Amino acid sequence: MSKTVAIVQARIGSTRLPGKVLKEVLGKPLIHYLAERVGRCQLVDQVVYAIPDSAENDVLEDFLQQEGRTVYRGDEKDVLNRFCRAAAEAKADTVVRLTADNPLIDPAVIDQGIAHFYALECHYLSNTVERTFPRGMDVEVFTRALLDRTGLKAESSYDREHVTPYMLQQEGGGMDQFRYLYDASEYRLTVDTQEDFDLIASIFSALHPKDSHFSLESILNLLREKPELVKMNQEIEQRK
Numbered sequence: 001m002s003k004t005v006a007i008v009q010a011r012i013g014s015t016r017l018p019g020k021v022l023k024e025v026l027g028k029p030l031i032h033y034l035a036e037r038v039g040r041c042q043l044v045d046q047v048v049y050a051i052p053d054s055a056e057n058d059v060l061e062d063f064l065q066q067e068g069r070t071v072y073r074g075d076e077k078d079v080l081n082r083f084c085r086a087a088a089e090a091k092a093d094t095v096v097r098l099t100a101d102n103p104l105i106d107p108a109v110i111d112q113g114i115a116h117f118y119a120l121e122c123h124y125l126s127n128t129v130e131r132t133f134p135r136g137m138d139v140e141v142f143t144r145a146l147l148d149r150t151g152l153k154a155e156s157s158y159d160r161e162h163v164t165p166y167m168l169q170q171e172g173g174g175m176d177q178f179r180y181l182y183d184a185s186e187y188r189l190t191v192d193t194q195e196d197f198d199l200i201a202s203i204f205s206a207l208h209p210k211d212s213h214f215s216l217e218s219i220l221n222l223l224r225e226k227p228e229l230v231k232m233n234q235e236i237e238q239r240k
Helices: 030-038 055-066 079-090 107-120 144-153 157-162 165-170 194-207 216-225
Strands: 004-009 046-052 070-074 094-099 124-126 140-143 175-177
Touching: 004 030, 004 079, 030 046, 030 055, 030 107, 030 194, 046 055, 046 079, 055 070, 070 079, 079 094, 079 144, 079 157, 094 107, 094 144, 107 124, 107 140, 107 175, 140 144, 144 165, 157 165, 194 216
Parallel strands: 004 046, 004 094, 046 070, 124 175
Antiparallel strands: 094 140, 124 140
16 A cells, blocks of 8 residues: 655754744744644655754754654755655655645645545646645655655756755656645745744734634635735745
8 A cells, every 4th residue: 555655844944034943833833833734634644854964953853753753864955865765764655745834734735735646646746836825835746756766866956955846857747736726826824034934923823722723715814804914924035
C-alpha cells in the first residue's frame, strides 16, 4: 500500500523575520498551529519536520520533539538532499511538500491535493504554478521516484535550495495542478515579514478561540468582513 508522507520544511534562520516559526500567538509558537493543522489531514500517513542540522536549530528540534513530532535533520543549504533523505528514512512512496512559513494551511486543501494527485495518476501536482489559492495555502505532491531523480540530477544551488523547480523545468509530462473554487490569489497568508506575522496573528486571534479547526473559507470571510486586515501586508513583495 502506498505511503504518503508530508515533509514540512522548517528552520529558525530567516533574513526578514528571524525565528518566525517560534514567534508566539495566543501563547503558542506558529509551528505549533501548523503541526495541529497538518495533523488533521486524512490522507497523510506520516508527517516529518525536515530542519537544518546547524546548532541554532536545536531549539526548534527540542520544541518539536516535546510535542511528539518526527524530526529529520539535514543540510541547511541543500534542502533537496534533506528532503530526499527524510523521504527515504520515512519510506515514503508519495511526498507532500509543505513549509513552516504557512501556519494557516488548511488540512482540507492538503487532502484535496493528495486526492487529485492519486486520481490523476501524475508524477507532480501543485496549486502554486497557476495561483488561485492564497499564497500560504501552498501544496506540492510528487512521487518519491521523481524526488530521488531530482536529487541525483539537479546541480544548481537554486534548485538544491528550493527542492522542486528542477522538477517543473526538466521533467515535462506527468505534471498537473489543482485550483480553488475562484481566484483568491490576491490574499497573502504566508509569514515572511513582521507585517505578515501581524496579519496571521490577527487571524488566529479572531478565529482560533471560537473554532480551532477554522477553514480557508472562514479566513477569507474574515478578510472580506475586515478589509483593514488585508492592508496590513498588501505592500509586501514575495521574495523570488
